[in-house]
Amino acid sequence: MTEHVDVLIVGAGLSGIGAAHHLQSALPAKSYAILEAREAMGGTWDLFRYPGVRSDSDMHTLGYRFRPWVASEAIADGPAILDYIRDTAAEAGIEQRIRYGHKVTGASWSSEEARWTVGFTRDGVASTLTCDFLYLCSGYYRYDQGFTPDFAGMDDFTGQLVHPQHWPTELDYAGKRVVVIGSGATAVTLVPAMAKSAGHVTMLQRSPTYILTVPTADGIATKLRELLGDKRAYAVTRWKNVAVSTLIYQLSRRRPQMMRKFFRNLAIKQLPEGYDVDTHFKPVYNPWDQRLCLVPNGDLFRAIRDGSASVATDRIERFTPEGLRLESGAELPADIVVTATGLDLLALGGIALTVDGREIRPPDTMAYKGMMLSGVPNFAFTIGYTNASWTLKADLVAEFVCRLLRHMDTHGYDQCTPWPDPRVTTAPLLDFEAGYVLRAIDSFPKAGSRAPWRLGMNYAQDVITLRHGRIEDDTMRFTRRSVAAARDRGPEQVTA
Known part of the structure; x- marks a missing residue:
């Protein structure tokens, strides 16, 4: 039966x-x-x-x-x-x-x-x-599969090509040149994580994404747990965070120019002096037209400041045996290319x-x-x-x-x-x-x-x-x- x-x-x-x-x-x-x-x-x-x-x-x-x-x-x-x-x-x-x-x-x-x-x-x-x-x-x-665009010349590349959805457990990137294609949540996570041991990591993006630094630990939640206990503190913190995220979202939809300036100013404060913020961290779309990316304790910006990571804003012309050729004519050498290009x-x-x-x-x-x-x-x-x-x-x-x-x-x-x-x-x-x-x-x-x-x-x-x-x-x-x-x-x- x-x-x-x-x-x-x-x-x-x-x-x-x-x-x-x-x-x-x-x-x-x-x-x-x-x-x-x-x-x-x-x-x-x-x-x-x-x-x-x-x-x-x-x-x-x-x-x-x-x-x-x-x-x-x-x-x-x-x-x-x-x-x-x-x-x-x-x-x-x-x-x-x-x-x-x-x-x-x-x-x-x-x-x-x-x-x-x-x-x-x-x-x-x-x-x-x-x-x-x-x-x-x-x-x-x-x-069973992620999304990878059909870039010209991918078969010519002699390095390793990896999609984050199917990460090889044996992949060794220590000391190597890594290019991460993409600018969404996966890319902004990968870049600072790999930069800790890679030779250098470049985040290659067609266009910038809005990025917001948040603290890894929630100080208010920690204090509330001491005062109220785990259960009550969790409920209060949950609603506090709902209110904050709702406020950011509603302001982004109703006052987009104000929020564009807000995100730009935050990026300026966390990047090296003279950095080309408008090329690499000023999206063409309004906030929350696409999902906002969070970076704990500004780890992406820290990697850029210390030189272990960089950002290239350009389009891919084709893969080459040694890396990537961009539409601007620039060459990006790479031992490993990570296609954080979506799901x-x-x-x-x-x-x-x-x-x-x-x-x-x-x-x-x-x-x-x-x-x-x-x-x-x-x-x-x-x-x-x-x-x-x-x-x-x-x-x-x-x-x-x-x-x-x-x-x-x-x-x-x-x-x-x-x-x-x-x-x-x-x-x-x-x-x-x-x-x-x-x-x-x-x-x-x-x-x-x-x-x-x-x-x-x-x-x-x-x-x-x-x-x-x-x-x-x-x-x-x-x-x-x-x-x-x-x-x-x-x-x-x-x-x-």
Whole structure:
């Protein structure tokens, strides 16, 4: 017989472990399992092993709401975050629910049975299990490959070519000339980390990125822990950091010229006297058109000041056997080139969905509250904020899913399906100009022109609507349908 669980979670990363914790705490009678395609827990934080890998958000907001982050470092490295996820799973007994090496390939919904049949492979063998509710926590990155542009002459390069997503454990860069292509969060992390032992590291960028120096340790959080204890201090610090990041974001959107000047002046103070700030640290776009990069204790600027790293702002004409030739005619010699050129996105983890035999194409759907799909029953997914910590939104999605499941149990509903108003017009799900988003956005579900079809990017507002808002609205349809009754007299539908 095919195994059945009440809730099936896909993905054992930061979101999946958090979802499991919320589920078993709020609804301990629910059976659940977690299918993880890889052979390890942690998702992104287990996959990425490049030098210096760290969070690009503070851990008081990247951490779970239910489990305080108590380490002194507010900007944590990858291994510390991975330990946090593992410890959370171990303390709650979640790890025993994870099935590693189970890659979900497709899921088919049957309204007659009011359940999903989920297909997966394990060691090349295909199998299925069924569930009442399917909950995707697989993020939106493609795990098997990153994005590398097709640069001319790449095959001519005689050095080592590396993508951060697949970092070779044996790579020795001590004393070597390294060029890191890119200017996003990965590049600004790699450059100062590699500069500690490399001969020299050059960050080669087409255009600058906004970079903000933040302290590695949060002094206010440390003091609050002494006064209030871990739990209360964590809650206060979390909201303090939400308020600060929201203020920076809102000012960036409403007063972009003021914030452009603010970021430029900060860069001037941290760079050598006479440095060409406007070429290398003055982006052409407005703040928060793309994600703001954080550097703990200004480590990138320190590496530039001490001469172990430099920045080149130019375009690549082609690779050469010895390095890179730029469009300006300059040559960049390199022993190692790191292509920190971005990630590939993958909508819904590449899982093929069908509902009553009808194929569901993500671009043909709209995202309800940024977490469910129009016309797709008993299904949720997690996409975090682009302007704040991922986990802030992941926690809220998990809380809403638990509230929704409890509501269905209370009223005897078997099925919940968001149905859009045809008067709602569509828009891209992610209103964000980063290259990795623009390359893939057409393969994602759409957003709508008004609530509840917009992907919210305001945590305080989402707390109200997702944690405390009404479950029954004019959009969600609930259905009572038992298999036995359906055979005898057909379904009874109740629309709320």
